[in-house]
Amino acid sequence: MILAFDFGGTKNTCAAFERDAAGAYQLxxxxxxxxxxxxxxxxxxxxxxxxxxxxxxxxxxxxxxVSFGGPVRASAGWVVLSHHVPGWENTPLRDQxxxxxxxxxxxxxxxxxxxxxxxxxxAGQGCASLFYVTVSTGVGGxxxxxxxxYRGANELAGEIGHIVIAPDGPPCVCGRxxxxxxxxxxxxxxxxxxxxxxREPARGEILRAWVGENTAALTAQQVNDAAQQGDAxxxxxxxxxxxxxxxxxxxxxxxxxxxxxVLGGGVTKAGADYFENVRAAARANVMPELHNAVDIQPxxxxxxAPLWGALALVS
Amino acid sequence: MILAFDFGGTKNTCAAFERDAAGAYQLxxxxxxxxxxxxxxxxxxxxxxxxxxxxxxxxxxxxxxVSFGGPVRASAGWVVLSHHVPGWENTPLRDQxxxxxxxxxxxxxxxxxxxxxxxxxxAGQGCASLFYVTVSTGVGGxxxxxxxxYRGANELAGEIGHIVIAPDGPPCVCGRxxxxxxxxxxxxxxxxxxxxxxREPARGEILRAWVGENTAALTAQQVNDAAQQGDAxxxxxxxxxxxxxxxxxxxxxxxxxxxxxVLGGGVTKAGADYFENVRAAARANVMPELHNAVDIQPxxxxxxAPLWGALALVS
Numbered sequence: 001m002i003l004a005f006d007f008g009g010t011k012n013t014c015a016a017f018e019r020d021a022a023g024a025y026q027l028x029x030x031x032x033x034x035x036x037x038x039x040x041x042x043x044x045x046x047x048x049x050x051x052x053x054x055x056x057x058x059x060x061x062x063x064x065x066v067s068f069g070g071p072v073r074a075s076a077g078w079v080v081l082s083h084h085v086p087g088w089e090n091t092p093l094r095d096q097x098x099x100x101x102x103x104x105x106x107x108x109x110x111x112x113x114x115x116x117x118x119x120x121x122x123a124g125q126g127c128a129s130l131f132y133v134t135v136s137t138g139v140g141g142x143x144x145x146x147x148x149x150y151r152g153a154n155e156l157a158g159e160i161g162h163i164v165i166a167p168d169g170p171p172c173v174c175g176r177x178x179x180x181x182x183x184x185x186x187x188x189x190x191x192x193x194x195x196x197x198x199r200e201p202a203r204g205e206i207l208r209a210w211v212g213e214n215t216a217a218l219t220a221q222q223v224n225d226a227a228q229q230g231d232a233x234x235x236x237x238x239x240x241x242x243x244x245x246x247x248x249x250x251x252x253x254x255x256x257x258x259x260x261x262v263l264g265g266g267v268t269k270a271g272a273d274y275f276e277n278v279r280a281a282a283r284a285n286v287m288p289e290l291h292n293a294v295d296i297q298p299x300x301x302x303x304x305a306p307l308w309g310a311l312a313l314v315s
Numbered sequence: 316m317i318l319a320f321d322f323g324g325t326k327n328t329c330a331a332f333e334r335d336a337a338g339a340y341q342l343x344x345x346x347x348x349x350x351x352x353x354x355x356x357x358x359x360x361x362x363x364x365x366x367x368x369x370x371x372x373x374x375x376x377x378x379x380x381v382s383f384g385g386p387v388r389a390s391a392g393w394v395v396l397s398h399h400v401p402g403w404e405n406t407p408l409r410d411q412x413x414x415x416x417x418x419x420x421x422x423x424x425x426x427x428x429x430x431x432x433x434x435x436x437x438a439g440q441g442c443a444s445l446f447y448v449t450v451s452t453g454v455g456g457x458x459x460x461x462x463x464x465y466r467g468a469n470e471l472a473g474e475i476g477h478i479v480i481a482p483d484g485p486p487c488v489c490g491r492x493x494x495x496x497x498x499x500x501x502x503x504x505x506x507x508x509x510x511x512x513x514r515e516p517a518r519g520e521i522l523r524a525w526v527g528e529n530t531a532a533l534t535a536q537q538v539n540d541a542a543q544q545g546d547a548x549x550x551x552x553x554x555x556x557x558x559x560x561x562x563x564x565x566x567x568x569x570x571x572x573x574x575x576x577v578l579g580g581g582v583t584k585a586g587a588d589y590f591e592n593v594r595a596a597a598r599a600n601v602m603p604e605l606h607n608a609v610d611i612q613p614x615x616x617x618x619x620a621p622l623w624g625a626l627a628l629v630s
């Protein structure tokens with residue numbers, strides 16, 4: 001039995017994988033708990049251990065794979081920090097869990113782990129090289145090269161969210177301007193819709209009917225729903241976000257020529273139009289000889305990708 | 316004895332490497348021939364075989380490594396084409412040489428081979444991951460990851476020259492606009508200087524003294540020489556070219572976090588100012604946590620990088 005931990009920031013999930021008669025791992029049980037707004041690292045750690053003990057019922061795990069939502073020094077098994085939950089700074093998570101559960105533990109960040117999950121069990125099966133991108137409250141990425149996670153010299157590879165594609169664009173939390181994240185993630189979609197509603201008072205009738213004057217409360221989900229129902233302003237915002245991501249992916253494909261790109265995260269559930277816009281923008285931004293090498297697919301494992309990836313880390 | 320072939324487009328070079336007393340390969344002999352303007356693939360191939368026979372003097376090589384200046388299907392040992400010399404289309408170069416010299420042959424494109432050469436014998440020694448960029452009449456790149464050439468799914472990885480960094484920029488041979496190549500390579504430097512000389516009639520006095528009205532004949536070398544001698548217009552052009560390259564390298568570092576970037580090719584011999592401008596632009600275009608990970612060094616092997624890389628391909 002292998003345990004998979006997903007420290008997700010807003011929720012924590014523990015899963016138990018067991019081999020079936022054919023020897024393949026199957027998801028045998030799963031426990032998920034929302035993390036309260038005032039939770040700190042110690043709280044989330046204690047919660048996860050409690051979930052794990054519940055699934056183990058006295059048994060010993062063969063190994064534990066851990067996906068952590070934040071920067072990780074995978075080689076050392078250290079959490080650097082969480083951008084959402086205080087108190088995780090420089091935590092030797094691997095060694096803590098290894099000594100508590102007396103088993104082998106591997107820890108990596110959620111984008112790398114989801115990339116590995118999709119490569120082994122999801123939309124990237126059979127691909128020697130894969131770039132996984134998650135588009136939700138931020139934009140992150142993880143590389144699988146020659147079937148393994150590629151982490152980079154400082155274990156910081158994959159940060160497509162902080163590639164600059166519009167040097168005069170909106171400011172980013174990283175201190176620069178026009179990062180992909182600020183043009184493609186969920187909060188960026190909401191912000192771009194808000195800006196358009198203010199700038200174009202005669203448009204966006206469906207969105208306006210929903211949010212009225214309170215555009216500050218607008219969400220990316222509402223923008224996409226309005227787009228689906230025919231709101232032209234919302235459609236333009238969704239298309240702009242897709243094009244920004246696709247433009248960046250074109251540059252990624254020119255630079256690395258991965259066999260496939262897999263897109264996960266809430267924003268990428270926007271539907272077929274979104275994917276077609278991403279693909280068209282990527283194809284328009286590669287050399288002709290790479291047109292047929294643009295293979296951009298939706299993730300197959302959904303929210304469970306980090307759990308399957310955590311399994312793959314140790315199996 | 317290992318033979319190294321460098322089909323360079325304008326010149327062809329053959330080198331013989333032999334082991335010294337300590338077992339390390341040393342460059343024992345080298346023959347270089349300029350390729351006449353009307354040469355075709357068959358002519359260059361025959362020239363190279365003649366150079367090789369001269370170096371072999373009846374001996375049999377243990378292996379042959381080949382650097383080819385153009386797209387190559389390395390896995391199949393095929394030359395796809397040369398952009399400079401006609402008649403190379405779909406040439407099974409590896410098998411032709413293997414049967415002629417009755418030995419093992421490995422063929423790859425010049426950027427990949429130079430990258431491997433710098434990684435094993437040059438400025439990238441000890442680096443697990445390395446991005447090599449050559450800036451001369453074009454801009455090309457090659458990846459070394461985990462000590463090996465990374466070629467990508469279609470063997471087209473590394474094309475930093477065709478990353479778009481200015482969507483409204485000058486048109487590129489690949490059909491798009493604002494590719495790095497059009498803002499950073501030698502002909503781009505000459506073009507940008509010409510444009511400035513026309514636009515700014517009161518500036519560029521040193522350059523003007525050299526070329527007079529004949530700005531069409533201006534070369535990147537002249538622009539750099541004028542910059543060194545204090546021509547402010549030429550300095551600006553060189554700085555712009557360095558900044559374009561550095562901006563792109565920042566994005567590359569964010570995406571792949573290589574241990575080191577090595578710059579080779581004629582333009583990168585421009586001097587210390589050029590390198591400082593490249594580094595400053597790259598540092599300004601990465602997240603703060605990557606500032607110290609920006610390590611951009613001049614190539615150490617110069618024009619011999621493809622030969623040392625060809626040695627590394629087979630040794």
